Amino acid sequence: MKVAIVGAGGLGASFGAHLFEAGVDVTLIEIDRRRVEKIAEEGLYMLMPDGSERHCRIKITDDPASVGVVDLVQISVKGYHTESAAESCLPMVGPETYVLSVQNGLGNLRQIAKHIPETQILGGVTALSAMPLGLNRVKFNGGIGGIRFGRCDGLADARLEEIAKVMSGAGLETHLLEGDIRIPIWRKLLANAGNCVAAISGFTGNQLMACPETSELTALLANETAAVARSEGLDFAELENAGDYVLTKCLPGVKDNKISMLQDVEANRRTEIDTLNAEIARVGEANGVPTPYSKVMTLLIKAREQQMLWGMENK
Secondary structure, eight states: EEEEEOOOOOOHHHHHHHHTTTOOOEEEOSSSSHHHHHHHHOOEEEOOOOOOEEEEEOEEESSSGGGGGOOOEEEOOOOOHHHHHHHHGGGGGTTEEEEEEESSSSHHHHHHHHTGGGEEEEEEEOOEEEEEEEETTTEEEEEETTTEEEEETTOOTHHHHHHHHHHHHTTOEEEEOSSOOOOHHHHHHHHTTHHHHHHHHOOOHHHHSHHHHHHHHHHHHHHHHHHHHTTTTTOGGGGHHHHHIIIIIIHHHHHSOOOHHHHHHHOOOSSSSSTTTTHHHHHHHTTTTHHHHHHHHHHHHHHHHHHHHHHHHHO
């Protein structure tokens, strides 16, 4: 199987390294020329959950056309780069190529569908997490639940079993979904709606739960997101008491790790607020559902991003 991963950040690089070590023909696609040169020259280093470190000489390029047509393209970029990533991967996409997104938030599949036929798009979620430590160093945190994905049109597809087998064989526990793939995406969104609380407070997962104010705000955001999900015609068990679900089932798995939006804020990077709380508010408004908490948190994160830009301009 031939695989291309668009985006060599924490998770993209970690997925690529796992597949590479399992003997899969995998290439990382990255627009940051510094990262391309660093990994090409020195290889990729991955710090594992048990503290061990792996080193692999994985292929990387900033030219998708040089890779040729592949069996699977996995898009592992931030949500604000999804459409450009989908467009850039076209030279690697043939009539039998699947394009997979397990990105956070809403709207990513819609952006991909502007360039890729829906019958070739795979969507889903992952509980795995990672963070960049440098241009060619990542920390893979692991996670319970692995990767879950299915076709956007909800149809069963035996060809996906081969992909799942390859990924699971590489140590990336993988499960196939059938039916409405919006359900797992919105289920994860219940938890991700509170990422902004970590970004503003600076708290790890354990600290968010330990602080009464942040745990309450996290629950309020989850419950608000559940109301928006219902307005989209969705109905699954976690919507019944979304706040409790996030506080008792999701945040404990974060432990002392830093949520991705907090990592972005601390690194003065743009966040994924547009595909998370801003998108929740947009869908809520379209369906007549009030989303005051999502709107306020969007404004606060946007203000933080503006502060970052002003700081860079004044350097």
